Amino acid sequence: MKYPFSVNTGATEDSDETTILEGFIFERSDDPTVLFLHGNQETDSQKDMHLFANILLTKKLSSVTFDFSGFGSSTGDFKNSTLDKRFEEAKDISPFLNPESQLLICATGTNVIPAIKLTEFYNIKTLILFAPNVENQKQDEEENKNYLSTIFEELNIAKHIENFTGNLLIIKGKNDRIADKPVTNLYVNAFSNTYKKELLVIPNAGHNIHKFLKDNTDAFKLMMSKVEKVL
Template sequence: MPLLSRDFDLHTASERLRVTVDLPAEDTLPRVLSLHGAGPSNRARMDYLAAHLARLGWGTVRFDFSGHGDSSGTMSGSSIDKRMQEALAVATELDRTTAPVLIGTSMGGHLAVRLSEDLGPSHLILFCPAAYGTATETITFGPAFTDALRRPGSYHNSLAYSAISHYAGRLTIIIGAEDEIIPGEVIDRYLAAAKRARSVRLERLAGAPHQIHGWAVKTPGAERLVLSIVEDELQR
């Protein structure tokens, strides 16, 4: 099945977001929304997964958050709350006749869970998901944000845990066994809170660091493993 990709700019009130839509065929709409993480991440990290999903018949929309990749803005002018608004703007590209699939990586995992309350996904697929305390969501990225993250137990009152406690779709968490960023307690709290989920699946990838996608495409057999996990979940 061929991959049809289209890049375009989507303008919000304050930013220009660069968006890529990957489709399996003409006259189809994406059902998957992919949200990348912080740091040097961008929408290109998901090239391999978006291509595979298109071959399976699933269209994907992904974009660079402001301050990343080909979008406008700066990291210091962004926040979790702003990223949520940007994701909701891009979500208007989704097929609205069916429940979407949300894929989130690291910070994007927190965002995907938070957005599940607005978008009602059938599947949440979270790669090394982070969780952020309530107070941090409106703090712009920079020293104050970092200081808030460093406070012991800062993520214990995360709104992501509240959101996932109401989620009734399928939940898949994929984390590297060698992840040096996400505390194990973050994952444990996600799993404990997801009591209403239709199914819960945890995959720990041996040898994988926090940067799962970069590791997957460079490690023999790892890319196929990641793709097979996602494919298996979407076929359920």
């Protein structure tokens, strides 16, 4: 079953804007143990995750999807959406998750960064990162290499990555020129203390990984064969 919900996040110290986050709970009889964080492109929304959420229901896993402020059906201005704000909004969803269970978090694009920060607040068994990326990459190869060398410290996620001992599955498209090989390797190599770790490269897929998986049954089955090993 799929149930809609709304969360009023209220004003913050940094903003007087009151935001209503719209989401869905994909639930069987148990409280959700899966949280989905959609991508950071303006056209991205929780709908990108609904096929995956429905499949997880068949594995007896209940989940939560929602739109960040400025995305999809949630209120707010896309231009005001920042990684820090999305992190706080992800924490606002916590009442819908089972606090006594180990969680699975699936995140996309640069929103893998708030997902990584959530490891400090939740008992997370598995992180699944789709096309993980960082903002403001440089055009010059050498300049970008230097930029990436310190980016996790600047984002304040280096310690979270070091301390994470659960399962990690990274999924990206072979033809993805946004979340390209250098940044993918950055994430893969940084997680050095995971219980299980795997990189799945989907042939022929670009950066819009969820649309490709939705439209290509064989690729989706390949992904699920890897997901089932870390549930």
